[in-house]
Amino acid sequence: MSTHCQVTGRTPGFGKAVSHSHVRTNRRWNPNIQRKTYYVPSLGRRITVTVSAKGIKTIDRDGIDAVVARLRAQGVKL
Template identity: 80%
Template sequence: MSAHCQVTGRKPGFGRSVSHSHVRTGRRWNPNIQRKTYYLPGEGRRVTLTVSAKGIETIDRDGIEAVVARIRARGDKL
């Protein structure tokens, strides 16, 4: 599963870890990505989304129908 949110578009952040001796090594900060299944009452079916914790809050606030409409308006398939 890729670390990419279908609702908010969050992706991993990249940077450097700096040790006590000041040696720099590459690292990445992954968003909190989870697979969630939602029921679409308008279509009578379920959809499984890869969403971040912030994306789950967005769905709770706006509703699954509105969020799915936004995803489809972007041209992404569900």
């Protein structure tokens, strides 16, 4: 599963982990990615999307039909 949200576009953030002795090593901050299945009434079927926790909140706020329309306008295949 890729660490990319289809709704918000969130991807991992990269930086350095700094130890007590100030040794810096590379690390990454992964977004909270989930696979969710939604029923879309306008399509008459279920779709599975890879979304972050913030993407789930966006779907709850705007509705799945509005989010699917926005994704289709961007050219995402669902």
